[in-house]
Amino acid sequence: MSEPTTGLRAMKKRRTRENISNQATRLFLERGFDNVTIADVAAAAQVAKMTVTNYFPRKEDLALDLQDVFIEMPVATIRGREPGESALAALRRAYLTAVAGHDPVIGFSGPPFARMITGSPVLVARLRDFHDEREKAMARVLAEETGAEPGAVLPRVAAAQLGGVHRLLFEETLRLTLEERTNDDIAATVAEDARIAFGALEPSLADYAVRPPA
Template identity: 40%
Template sequence: MDGKPGLRERKKQRTRAAISDAAIALFLEHGFDQVSVARVAEAAEVSKRTLFAYFPTKEDLVVHRLADHETELARVVRARPPRTDPLTAVREHYLEGLRERDPITGLNDHPQVRRVHRMIVDAPSLVARMERFKTGAERALAQALHETAAIPELTARLAAAQIVVVRWTLAEDNADRLAAGESADARYAGAVADAEHAFALLENGLRQPFPQQ
């Protein structure tokens, strides 16, 4: 076995991508709340039953594109190099995201990325779904901290909540500045400075539960 997906799996991936692409195109053109699931299915040339087999809810048609990020911080913590504390690993990962203009950092001014962001914040059901996304990120990170940093479960949950909220706040601030007309390149230095400040505050507060390795 070469590890590559088989024909059946590739077909499923193409179908999933076609449905998602059709949905995003319609949502951006007409608005998330104005487009029905039936209309998305028609545009993707699939039945509603098939659509729901891939995307259980209408919100999933959008949020699934961010699914990998829900457990991203947990993966960073688990994969950190020896003698590297979790907060340092998360900080370096976030700074790398800024350098690469990862959309999850809010520092990406590609027109399509900006339009999707605007669509999400304008749709109450998508905003609510993103809150669930954030809760999932906290839960996954707390488990990773508890299991790899040898800290009590409650401490891990409290630390995870702070880390996720800080990253979320930084990303929202970057996105708001870009929405106001600032370019990603012009914002970059300020985004880095804000991130360094935020993680320094976290480090001062979380130094005790994360002893030096």
């Protein structure tokens, strides 16, 4: 298969996926997540139901399609920390950057989307799964980065603390969004909360998983 043909096929798949995602989001916001079926999404996107499930195996994935980024972003931050920088410092730096950019991955979703999530027990449960999966992913990378033995407790304890801060800040961002605060107002509040929350972990994690100087 020629390279142009492969490129066109990949572009077509990307456009199909984006169309399905956009139509699903529109329907969810209009009717509520629990009131929309896969068949409704397929009809709106003008594709077969099987096409929808090929791209999005679970209905929840249509609403929360940033799962991979949500889980992997802290992992990438830990792996990419600067020489002399701890995992804690790197995650705090990355989080504050995301706040300044009003990043939707950390909760800057807008009131309609926030209401859609909190109004569906299914989505609330799925989001809880994301937080749990992210914590486990952080534990794995911390074990790798510190040379810990498989199953060692310290990387898991550190990941639980760091994951807890991320979870708390996400929930706070969602709460402020539901109050229909402006993104700038939310960012100012959450940035201060982040400094306090990450700072509270300094006694235990300031010297943990520090990348050796180059």
